[in-house]
Amino acid sequence: MSLRIAKSLSEPGDTRRPVRVRMLAVLVAAVLLVFAGAFTASAREILDATGRKVTVPDQPMRVFAAGPPASVLLYALKPEAMIGWVRAPRDRDLPYLQTATHALPELGRLSGKGGTLNLEVLLAAKPDLIVDFGTVNETYLTLATKVQEQTGVPYVLIDGSFANRPAAIRQMAEILGVPERGEALASYAEATFAMVTRVLEAVPPEDRPTVYLARGPEGLESAARGAINAEIIDWAGGLNVVGGPDRGLVTTSVEQILAWAPATVVTIDRDFARDVATLPGWSDVPAVRDARVLLAPAEPFGFIDSPPSVNRLIGLHWLMHSFYPEVAEGDLGAEVARFYKLFYHVTLDDAAVAGLLEN
Numbered sequence: 001m002s003l004r005i006a007k008s009l010s011e012p013g014d015t016r017r018p019v020r021v022r023m024l025a026v027l028v029a030a031v032l033l034v035f036a037g038a039f040t041a042s043a044r045e046i047l048d049a050t051g052r053k054v055t056v057p058d059q060p061m062r063v064f065a066a067g068p069p070a071s072v073l074l075y076a077l078k079p080e081a082m083i084g085w086v087r088a089p090r091d092r093d094l095p096y097l098q099t100a101t102h103a104l105p106e107l108g109r110l111s112g113k114g115g116t117l118n119l120e121v122l123l124a125a126k127p128d129l130i131v132d133f134g135t136v137n138e139t140y141l142t143l144a145t146k147v148q149e150q151t152g153v154p155y156v157l158i159d160g161s162f163a164n165r166p167a168a169i170r171q172m173a174e175i176l177g178v179p180e181r182g183e184a185l186a187s188y189a190e191a192t193f194a195m196v197t198r199v200l201e202a203v204p205p206e207d208r209p210t211v212y213l214a215r216g217p218e219g220l221e222s223a224a225r226g227a228i229n230a231e232i233i234d235w236a237g238g239l240n241v242v243g244g245p246d247r248g249l250v251t252t253s254v255e256q257i258l259a260w261a262p263a264t265v266v267t268i269d270r271d272f273a274r275d276v277a278t279l280p281g282w283s284d285v286p287a288v289r290d291a292r293v294l295l296a297p298a299e300p301f302g303f304i305d306s307p308p309s310v311n312r313l314i315g316l317h318w319l320m321h322s323f324y325p326e327v328a329e330g331d332l333g334a335e336v337a338r339f340y341k342l343f344y345h346v347t348l349d350d351a352a353v354a355g356l357l358e359n
Contacts, residue, residue, distance in 0.1 A: 068309070232315055
């Protein structure tokens, strides 16, 4: 190839040929160095929560979230990098989301319960990075390794445990190339944890509520103490009545709930909250009898669960005001507006805040 190039630059007998060849060689070398430098600068190696070394783009701009918790964190940190939703927002969610994200396609989920996404759809979306945020174990590690090998797209796992929330936000922000934004959100998480500590120090253990988390239209699905879906209750000082070794979702009965006799029921299901007083057996549960059934706000993401991501930071504020109104700090409505502006990129008026908190 170099001979053909050299001949094209000179005619037979041209004494300038060696000079031109040398100049071309220098030019090609310079171009190669520029490209090599660009490729070196465009990617970096990070360690994810499993200890895997993953090479990620310096500024990922087409990011796929493998599950709902990762989708919320990605939206909070860098919505312009989203290529789609795990589940498309419902109409009632849209006023609480950035307009530019409303029309993003629903792609489905790779990880967690009910994975629906196939690799063809994923590749067609052309991601330059896949992120997951939540439980980190052998199952998720195997999935990440397999998908990365089959697609060639870097796949990062981040520990989504409650205590790790500030560190996880900072780590995800570094990976996404938005460290300053990550610092703002992580600082909010740390301040929220500090607020919870102060409030609980003012509440004796005997004054903290026994709580049942009701899921589903009949309220008979719940989550055991320590499970990711219910850990926010533990963090808020509530005593989850669903104990035992099972750390996941459980199905129970009204008879068992009556035996537990929770003083407070927290639910994420609108139908259950509306109908609980008329459901067989529920009227005898102390929380129902005393009108202590709390419907957690859920737009655009749940305050308690659904999904278990950074959306639960505002849920801690809500639980403090719901469990301990006498000693809770600050104005809840103002805090909701602040959180939505910082995390969800929207400014809420008083009516919108009241609509969220009316239940």
